[in-house]
Amino acid sequence: MAGRTQAALYSEIDLDLSWSEEQLPQVERTKHVHGLHPSLGKFIPQLVDVFLHRYFRSGEFVFDPFVGSGTTLVEASAFGAIGIGCDISAFNCLLARVKTTEYAVGALEMGLRATYERSRQDEHLADLGQATEWLRRWYAPQALRQLLAYRAAARELDDPVRDVAQVVMSRSARSARLTTHFDLDFPRQPVSDPYHCHKHKRTCAPVEEAGKFLRRYSSDTSERIRAFATVRSSHESIVLHEDSREVRLPKKPSGVITSPPYPGLIDYHEQHRYAYELLDLEDRGTFELGRGATKRAIAEYTEGVARVLERSAASLRRGARVVVVVNDRRDLYPEIFERAGLRLEHRVRRHVNRRTGRRAGEYFEDVLVARKSART
Secondary structure, rough: OOOOHHHHOOOOOOOOOOOOOOOOHHHHHHHHHOOOOOOOOOOOOHHHHHHHHOOOOOOOOOOOOOOOOOOHHHHHHHOOEEEEEEOOHHHHHHHHHHHHOOHHHHHHHHHHHHHHOOOOOOOOHHOHOOOOOOHEEEEEEEEHHHHHHHHHHOOOOOOOOHHHHHHHHHHHHHOOOOOOOOOOOOOOOOOOOOOEEOOOEEEEEOOOOOHHHHHHHHHHHHHHHHHHHHOOOOOOOOOEEEEOOOOOOOOOOOEEEEEEOOOOOOOOOOHHHHHHHOOOOOOHHHOOOOOOOOOHHHHHHEEEEHHHHHHHHHHHOOOEEEEEEEEOOOOOHHHHHHHHHHEEEEEEEEOOOOOOOOOOOOEEEEEEEEEOOOOO
């Protein structure tokens, strides 16, 4: 049965926090640094902007205990607030830090250009034996040599340009895997033979090089960072690579805007496996909330998120807002808020366009606004 039109969908839901594809096209959802690197499950910046204007003032601190790709921090900077983000994922923290750091853009552009050119010159020196078994399995030899040469060149850079180069390399590695063009989000196994491509409606072959992506994304990254430099504030964002269940915040936030992981929907570490393999990042995936949908996993998720929000609320003034964007189809959050000492103020259901990169039809999420209870 065909899905309902957006007009039919939108006749049944609150429109304050929902936008159609026509009203909010992808180019706006991925404006400037929001499109620096694909990340499944991120929430749209326009949603964060709504709540910043409703509940915060310029110069205040906004905390995101599940910082993910850094959406809250980026929008907080554009708004004039100071963002504090925490995440257990090393790659998420790298990405959030790269998006929110203030750069000398001209020097950054020259550094990325020089790194790409050096990697081209040294590609023949790359030793595939230095790569992990996973990398050798998922990349054609030429693509892997190009990625390894770029990695070696990037290691010669100073911070913060080195961090940016690592994100360029990671984004390129995502595109250069031996997989079909239409399955970059959820590839199950490497593809080495030509295949019928549902995206291009013809026979395609797996990608065998990474150089074209390294060149393209170096330029695109510079342009996006330059564009964000025109709207960002001078406030420095704070990114903490820690477990939000235990973190001690260096500043007292005025409120929380966050989108926790969705239980059983996305493996938040595995989606960036190529980055962990290439960059040798610390993998704390086993501690990530939301892994699996068994009864035990859901109980651990409920306890874990409650602990995160309780710890977050402990740093807030009484009555401060906690905004949570999540698909709560299991109705877990009333209990989570109660455990955390938060009082649910209101709940809005919104329709989502391409939340995980797929166009499949009627997907919804909940926007939950809570306040710190008087008893905490």
